[in-house]
């Protein structure tokens with residue numbers, strides 16, 4: 001599964017690629033210009049080997065990880081318009097919903113009954129729900145399920161809450177944390193270049209404000225993840241610019257725990273004429289992200305959008321975590337792309353490559369009672385990840401000081 005990195009055969013490798021990869025594996029920070037060269041390169045195997053070597057250096061442990069949670073989309077009503085989103089409904093649409101509180105609690109109870117300890121709570125940008133509604137929702141959840149970590153509200157939602165409440169970002173985050181918000185997902189990043197964002201979204205947070213939500217959360221002691229949805233209207237240089245913004249933020253705060261990328265799923269969206277990026281592009285992009293984001297500790301596979309086999313291969317292209325076995329998903333399924341994995345399939349995807357599968361919590365702490373043994377066999381098959389903003393379920397952590405003790409395993 002791992003091994004010492006040796007540069008590729010120089011007789012078959014374009015010299016600049018070989019130099020870039022060897023330097024990066026040796027620990028030299030990858031420049032934006034060189035990252036672009038890699039993204040344009042056809043040498044997928046060599047880029048993957050280099051990313052795998054970096055992953056082996058960062059994660060020499062004999063296991064690879066996954067977690068279990070449930071995706072709950074509390075509303076699909078959204079004031080924004082994102083051309084890539086098949087999930088949202090505009091205000092007053094007949095198919096718009098806000099989940100009944102009892103239904104929502106029932107979903108959490110189901111998740112708890114099969115051993116889950118976290119929900120990914122996300123929704124559209126609802127035009128009338130006030131900040132107090134979200135605070136009350138969090139308090140209700142924590143009152144009934146104090147052991148459950150609420151991993152909720154992507155940066156577009158948080159930014160929206162500041163507009164609805166007319167309160168400063170810091171205050172909104174502090175109030176949500178006090179009400180029980182445990183960690184923050186990194187959804188709605190898409191491509192962090194305003195030219196791209198303005199072309200595919202309207203009424204949604206732009207780059208600087210998306211980053212500021214993370215920055216403020218980190219300043220409060222929180223942890224979060226970063227995401228990237230690529231393969232739509234962006235250029236390769238803009239993918240690199242996205243990675244640069246993430247790396248700069250991490251240099252500044254150190255608060256990001258993981259990065260996840262996935263290719264845009266065009267089916268049933270307004271961008272359906274765009275051909276989907278294939279596995280080659282996915283694996284190469286993730287591998288380059290591993291090489292570029294030298295300050296982000298974890299990379300998650302996106303098996304939900306790529307399927308089990310490519311999702312498994314992602315573990316050899318820079319990922320060290322399989323992401324979440326989600327018990328419910330509405331967003332990727334709305335776009336027509338749904339891959340299912342059972343718990344056994346998730347674990348075997350890891351073990352077939354020679355690693356021990358280990359379940360982790362949102363803090364990347366292993367479940368001590370699991371060891372190599374199986375989790376409850378009654379877990380239902382999982383369906384894809386992602387929140388309304390295409391966010392993925394990927395981790396987001398809070399400093400222990402901000403997390404009620406009961407939320408930690």
Ligand code: SF4
Nearest residue numbers: 078082085088388389
């Ligand atoms: S991606 Fe999120 S913000 Fe955009 S339309 Fe869908 S629900 Fe709304």
